């Protein structure tokens with residue numbers, strides 16, 4: 516079909532008008548656009564990262580490239596990230612970072628404070644996320660298969676060795692999955708076993724609740740602010756595997772206390788659908 520040249524411009528303008536009306540009138544549409552762009556933009560940035568990282572081969576130093584490429588995203592989304600307590604990072608030695616996991620947006624806070632030679636432990640499925648998976652592999656991200664506990668534990672034990680021999684830091688989300696409902700899930704113990712096996716400190720990091728500006732259930736995604744708080748390191752010297760449950764509980768308790776203190780939704784990150792007067796309440 517032959518179209519008058521001006522018709523294409525008119526069609527494009529109409530489409531733009533439709534999209535902006537949807538954006539303005541429907542918070543759900545805005546949420547979907549923003550999330551789609553977030554993932555799409557990361558896949559695009561990963562395409563840029565791959566050749567840059569490939570020069571060095573698989574190397575944790577490549578994490579700096581991913582970090583530099585991702586740092587601007589907070590500006591695109593109008594999210595103010597405030598870092599507190601960065602002085603608590605031990606200056607040279609290996610350590611294990613543990614942090615709460617609310618959403619894939621955690622990547623923004625993570626990149627804000629990611630120490631040198633620090634690699635995240637990620638679910639194996641991420642390896643298959645196209646260009647992002649390849650970029651993660653090139654940057655030395657450690658992949659675990661959550662369906663095979665034995666394999667995951669042996670990968671973690673190997674990491675306990677390489678942490679010391681290759682002077683590494685690892686970043687673990689001990690909740691083991693994203694927790695969109697605010698608060699924190701019970702902690703899995705892998706990160707704590709790892710720190711005790713390597714006898715290295717644990718550095719807890721708490722990201723404040725996103726519920727003021729982001730809620731997956733309500734499909735709400737506005738601009739907002741988030742605090743990333745680095746807590747003092749917790750030593751593990753002299754601890755044995757028997758001490759792991761108490762250690763994990765102690766660290767979780769201190770993180771939960773700070774999470775409630777720095778989360779501004781008045782509920783300490785409670786479920787946004789139950790927020791008094793919140794949009795979700797009417798639907799419940």
Ligand SMILES: CCCCCCCCCCCCCC(=O)SCCNC(=O)CCNC(=O)[C@H](O)C(C)(C)COP(=O)(O)OP(=O)(O)OC[C@H]1O[C@@H](n2cnc3c(N)ncnc32)[C@H](O)[C@@H]1OP(=O)(O)O
Nearest residue numbers: 560561635637638664667671688689691703704705706708
């Ligand atoms: C430009 C492009 C950029 C792209 C983005 C870049 C950045 C990417 C960022 C990506 C970020 C992505 C972020 C993500 O992907 S988050 C998802 C993946 N991460 C995790 O799951 C980490 C947290 N999970 C754990 O630590 C689990 O414990 C593991 C996975 C290890 C096992 O879990 P599982 O559920 O299968 O079993 P279980 O926890 O019930 O444990 C069973 C028993 O074993 C004990 N046990 C555990 N560990 C050890 C050990 N080492 N030595 C000895 N024992 C150990 C444990 O205490 C328990 O015993 P008991 O206590 O009941 O007696």
Ligand SMILES: CCCCCCCC/C=C\CCCCCCCC(=O)OC[C@@H](O)COP(=O)(O)O
Nearest residue numbers: 554557558618619638643644645647691692693
């Ligand atoms: C050719 C194949 C194309 C595949 C396209 C896949 C689309 C994926 C798009 C972009 C990747 C963005 C990478 C963001 C990294 C955030 C990691 C993250 O937050 O993982 C979730 C994991 O912690 C817990 O997973 P679950 O909550 O248990 O689930």
